[in-house]
Amino acid sequence: METLLLTKAQVRALLRMPDVIDAVEAAFRAFNSDQVEQPDYMGLHLAPKGAEIDFKAALDRAGEMVSLKASSGGFRDNPARFGMPNGMGTVLLFDARSGALACVMDGSLLTGFRTGAAGAVSARALARRDAHRVGVIGTGTQARMQIRALREVMTIETVHAASRSPAGLDAFCADMQGEFGLTVVTGSPEEVAAAADILVTTTRATGVVVRADWVRPGTHIIAIGADQADKQELDPDLFRDARIVVDSQAQCAAKGELQHALRAGTADGLQTELGEVLLGRKPGRQNDTQITIFDSTGMAIQDTTTAAAILTRARAQGIGTSFNFFGQDG
């Protein structure tokens, strides 16, 4: 019984955004086809202030895989003290037919990719066909991932970007030009919102960053930042007339943007999940003037299908180190 070990460098080489988009779309479809089990995650708070490790697992019955992702974060002293990043990840993949450990891979890069892919899947399902201008509020790693993924499902003409950090904004502009040849127009959050056909929010905000009256009719909003109780980016008034699509009703009601709209009474708690739209069971965008909102909190099944895609590619290309944890004694 061999387990494949994949390093961060190997995972980076194996991670192809088009594959991840397919894997994440499959995850959303499976989630709404009774093919998925996702137990409540386990979280541990550690001694360094703000540091945590959490564990998320899912079963993909269709793909016959179980994933366990361990993610650490908030270890601020790691770079200086240990020469390590402040957050790391590990993914275990188990064969659901036998329980055998099929793969241990570095999981530091996977979450960023599958979260970017979710935005792209939502845009393909919900954005206007003539959407070409992408606005981003927040210009960190996830903003870059969203652009990387959106490029695969649409033609981006211009990127409009706002950030509270002038240095962060400059670096983002340079990266967009250097990596994708994309010109970035910088501006205030209001200017970015007003210019965008697709508006992506990826901040760590805990209050309204996007006011309802800034957003033009027909905009598709990809709301990434809010994934914990109290995190918030969108004006709850945006939800009143918008077509709201969530990754998971239960998760978004607890910790997504939806929590604030439910509290404000601007959403009814009976949202559509993206998988239902992808499966054709519920409508997506209903006209070109409707505002659509995709509320993304991130699901463990996205890790399962993404990691499985990485494993499949690794096996096909003969990449990775085979290791027998059962040693010589079976």
Added chain:
Amino acid sequence: METLLLTKAQVRALLRMPDVIDAVEAAFRAFNSDQVEQPDYMGLHLAPKGAEIDFKAALDRAGEMVSLKASSGGFRDNPARFGMPNGMGTVLLFDARSGALACVMDGSLLTGFRTGAAGAVSARALARRDAHRVGVIGTGTQARMQIRALREVMTIETVHAASRSPAGLDAFCADMQGEFGLTVVTGSPEEVAAAADILVTTTRATGVVVRADWVRPGTHIIAIGADQADKQELDPDLFRDARIVVDSQAQCAAKGELQHALRAGTADGLQTELGEVLLGRKPGRQNDTQITIFDSTGMAIQDTTTAAAILTRARAQGIGTSFNFFGQDG
């Protein structure tokens, strides 16, 4: 950043029962010293009927380690179909100061050892000083582990054993003689209970296996079998006058023997935890005629400290394969 990989054969060579007993005693002490966090476990039911994978995590603040144990079980077709055991395990150990993945080890053997060790820790704390006769009801792997561990903390004169399986009983007798030079007296559960100074129950029963009037005054009972809702081995009447010690009040009330005593009204729901006895905060055995009961459901922190002891020994002996999941690109 190097991660140590340990195979099942290496773990077997590194697992020394005296070390595990020390590790498990440290786990119980830490649990009752506010040094432990154990989130609710995650469980997944898989397609093969009865098959499951569960994930248990704990933080040991004292030892600055986090463990995650993945355990599969109930894959009955594995031996015939895949040439694999019907259950397997994997343990991840993380450095709690950095979140770094310190070790990936096969976890198939660890649960048996740390469960055996818990029985021995309870016997050292709660059994009569002159206890020399051990009775076991149920003669599977865990019965062997209990004897292996008890040998480290007491002198066993005779083992008395009962089993519903004559073949299982024969194999147990042969193993006790062969491995430990111990003579086994076989008998009915009643005869075994009546002969025992320490009575160990390790069956999969879901009803009373040990009747209250069979047990002699002064006996220490190690109740291992009941670790799920509805599993049961002991007559709830045994709890009425016994000194009851649990590993975890919350777990035992939910899924240990205690659940039945609480339902029957023979226990009050204010039990002593073993760590409290070890720390000298609560009394253990109060006289030589009292019956003591240790209700063991198994805690994730036992995995943490046991796996940490294995890792420490592996490093000291230079055993294992060092692997850098961060590859060449840091």
